[in-house]
Structure formats: C-alpha cells, structure tokens
Amino acid sequence: MTSLSATELLVLHAVRLKGFADDVAIAARFGLEVDLAAEFLLDSQAFGWVAWSEFAGSGGWSLTEAGRAENARQLAAELDQVGGRLAIQQAYAEFLPLNGRLQEACTQWQLRPTEDDALAFNDHTDADWDRRVVEELESLGQSLRGISHRVSAVLERLGGYDARFAAALRRVREGDGSWVDRTGADSCHTVWFELHEDLIATLGLTRGTH
Template structure:
C-alpha cells in the first residue's frame, strides 16, 4: 500500500488540480495531514502550488510509477480483481460513457444536438438508466470495495452524487464544476487503472 505521502500525491493524479480541502475529500483524510503532505511534495519537486491549488509534476508522476508495482502488488496479483476490472472496462464503463453522451445530447430530426434539458421526460429516462447502471456497478465492484478503502470511498461518493440527482439537483449528473456522478466516476476509473497497472483506452 502507498504510504500517506504517496497516497496524497496519488490523489493529484485523480483530480489534476486540487485544493487541500478537495483532495482531503477525495482521499478521506483530514485537511492538516493533506496540507502537510502536499507542502512536502512541493518541496520535493513532486508537485507545484499556485493560487491555493496543487498539481503533480512529471517528477511526481515518475515517482509514483516507480512505487505502484510494489505498493499495489497484492491487488495486481489478485485474479478476481483483474477479472472484475476487465469486465468493468468492457461493459459498465463503456455503457456509462454512452449514457453521459445521452445526457449531454439529444436527437432532434435525426441529428444530435446539445441537450438543453427542457424535456423532463427524456432526462428522467436517462436518470433511470443511471440508477440501474449504478446498482450494477456497485455489485460488480464489490471485490474492489472490500479490498481497497479508496475504492469503497469512491462508491460512497457515487451514492452521494446520485442521491442529489434524485433530489432534483441535475447538475450532479455530469457537471465538471462539482463532484458530479461523472466527475467521481472518472476519478474512480483512474484510480482503478493506476492500482491495477492498466492504461485508459478511451
């Protein structure tokens, strides 16, 4: 497993520009610990800071790449996790990408147009599909949630985003400005890939 310093640095690969509070939320760490590790990463040349936010440097990425094989060896040698990630990549993740396209666009006279979200019936059907896909994703990723506290954290954050969607806060489907369902899904996907030593294929 990654030590705390590398764990915080790893967080910067999941949200590439993050404040202390944003990163602490992702990683389920206290702000004081997160801040201290980020400041040390800056001192070590593994991160840069500006205007209250932090970003990983190429040196930071190289450092993590050198640590991942040993620190995630237990996960990478777990045949069940390898199989689950393969199923996730080929099935549910592709379906999620298609669903987000459906949320962001709508067919008008046979042509895809930006969805202005004026058709509540259309949006409702997409949200229903999102809920069903969410249930399937939770079941599929249960072995990761059992093995990896951060994977479990991501699933909880997806639960929270979907709850807000269900309450009518539809920005929580895909807005990049908040911890929307799509934003958290992207971060989770990146974490799973880095954990298992796989490359993003889309």
C-alpha cells in the first residue's frame, strides 16, 4: 500500500524541489492549502531550515544548509519506515540510463551540428530532425510511466511525474516546442530534472556522483 507523507515533510521537500519559490508555488507542488503551507514555512524559518529572500522584485523560500540536512533526515526516516528503499533503488537504477537519453534529446533539440559547426543552434527548420527528437521523448515518456507507477506505489508523493511529462509533450506535439526545455514551467526537461532530484534526495544520494 502506498504511503502518505507528513505535511511538514511535504512542505520542506517542496522547497528543495522548487529551489526558490513562494508560498503559493510550494503549496501547489503537493496540492496543499496555501495557509497550511505558509504556517509550516514560518515554523521552518523559526527552526532555521528555510530562508526568505527577494530578487528582482520577487520573493521566495529556499533551504538553508540546516534545512537540507533536516529534509534528508526526514526523507531517510520516511523511506525506512515504509520499507521501500530497495524498490526505489531499483527504480533509480532503471532511471539512470533513461536520464542520459533525456539529456541527449534536449541537447539535440537545442543544437543541430553542421559540417562547419558542431555546436550550431537548432533553428528548427529541419522537420525530420525535430521529429526524431520528439519520438525519443515519447519513448522516454512511456518508460517513465512504469517507473512513476512503481515509485508512487511506495510513496504517494513520488507520483505524477509521468502525467506532467506527458502534458508538456502534448504541448510540443501541438506546436509549441518551447515545452521541451523551457524554464519556469513544467516542461519535459523541468519535470525530468525534478524527478531526478526527488529520487536522489529520497535515496540520500548526491547529484553528479551516481
């Protein structure tokens, strides 16, 4: 049976996954009430786990070093409590080679090498080139569906990545190619990057070393 995470964990973990976000965005990440999320954020601030800062007219929360350590502690305790470490490890092992393919697909979306320039910008005038990239993303989305279902069967908070990826890919197929890798939105790349962060955080790993 899938396990539900504590609200305190979800709020702090949402800050980690979003990196820098306000109350509304943090609450939305796991479908929490904004007032409830705001209350936990203020509690976390009092504990020194999160800090509020403003930049270019916008403000948001981010984790402190103490908050990152506390988030890691909570995630480890949760995973041990549900006895799901092996299942998540197996899913992560399956995810890693897919991650390499996703990175390559995004690179090919951004670049289309020519004889004169191996780093030539992809101006998206080659329909066949772009079609092959989208087909690769579709294949990755199908593989992601199985992984997402398995990890969400252990922890409900790990669910939904496949649906978010599919929604972004649908926008790409409808003609808006920015949804492959646009920032500040649930693009294919953003969703995938967040899942990677979620898996390594859940397993207590460090990005770039596994």
